[in-house]
Amino acid sequence: MTRTLAVILALLSLATLAACSAPPPQTGDEVQRLATQIRSLGPDIDPKEADRAARIAYSYTAQLVQEYEITDPPLIHNAKVNKGLRPRGLCWHWAEDIERRLKQENFQTLELHRAIANADNSFRIDHSTAIVSRKGDTMYQGVILDPWRYGGVLYWSPLVDDTRYEWVPRDVVLEKRRLEQVARMNLQPGT
Template sequence: MIRIMAAMLAFATLTACASPPPSTGDEVQRLASEILSLGPDVDPEEANRASRIAYSYTAQLVQEYEITDPPLIHNAKVNKGLRPRGLCWHWAEDIERRLKQENFQTLELHRAIANADNPFRIDHSTAIISRRGETLYDGVVLDPWRYGGVLFWSPLVEDTKYEWVPRDAVLQQRRVEQYGELLPYVSE
């Protein structure tokens, strides 16, 4: 059993610390085009602005978080107090907060969590941008944690590495589970 757990941990570590996909072309413009393709009522200026901010703010956070290692190693440093921030939920929270400052009229931000129900993998959080009024399932994942400060983005339906669930649904389920643990034992 210990060998199986060690093998699973090694596999999870190797896949989570994979190298980022190669850059081709103008990444900012490609993301802006993807955001614009979310619907005909998406403002092109907002799509461009959201894309520019997603890339420039990711670069700023790399400096602030002192990223020098792959994600799981950086996580260990944050958890030991050796780095200020940089867990996946920090990236998601900070990117979401920054983009919300723009008060977009045609775009909306969401948060999602993957692996919350998988005891063999750590939870992973991300921010998602969609057309206003749409769900996160219709949006684009913005995930700077996955490749250690290199912005990964993809339409959610094409992001097969994770099964994203709305953050509020995960947190509500956890509250229900924790409440159940707090109830006093009543014998029949």
Template sequence: MIRALMFAVVLATLAACAPPPPSSGDEVQRLANEIQRLGPDIDPEEANRAARIAYSYTAQLVQEYQITDPPLIHNAKVNKGRRPRGLCWHWAEDIERRLDQEQFRTLEMHRAIANADNPFRIDHSTAIISRKGESMYEGVVLDPWRYGGLLYWSPLTEDTRYDWVPREVVLQQRRQEQYGTLKPYAGG
């Protein structure tokens, strides 16, 4: 069991150190176009604004989180108190909060978690942007943690690296598991 865990840690570390996907052209415009493709009623100005903010706010968070290392090394620094923030759920929470401030009429934000039921992999959180009223499964993943502060994005259906589950579902499952381990109150 320990060997399997060590092997999983080595693989996760190597994956975290992998180079980011190659950039070509104007990435902000490519993301805006992808968001626009979410539906014919998406406001082009909102799609452009969401893409600009996703990239600029990621760059701002890189500075605030003091990112200088690959994600798993940075995670260790956060967990030891040597960095303020920068775990995947911090990125997801902050990106979601910032984009929600825009009060988009045609877009909405979601949160998702992957690997929650896999004992050999670390949970991973992300933010997802979708057409207003659609589920996260029709949205675009916004994941700045994956490449240590370089924004990864993809339609959720094309992000084969992770099996995303709505955050609410994962948290509800965890609450039910915790309730199952509680002993009945015998107070008086």
């Protein structure tokens, strides 16, 4: 089996899984549940900041659903973005935009992080997310904010409880890729 065929089969399998995955149930108290989870990150979390972060995470996700023109499961939407049929909506777009919006709040007791999962798989089909933690804590002590996973329905969870992905700090992944690229360039003849 050629590498291209293997990639296509893997993508089809993932698309099938994504299409069959039902979004988590959404209720009117989801914002409050997320705010409570953020407040539980530590006693020094400002409750107003936790409430604001939760409210923004949900309202901005809804805004991005409209801007990104989300009408399909994530992997189908990704294909549309890659073909130029949709403006944005890849996982890293969601992570980048949510992080950017939350950073505008200049939180004093919360910190934002970015993470990537699956960066080491053979197909390089990785997944990006934003994470909110208590100021000074690592991303591993934070809460994932992942609106891509269920196609515009905000998934959140303490990072340690998210067994679907093995998250790595974004900076670590990008530095590893940079070093790999430098090594490849050094191996090329005539360079």
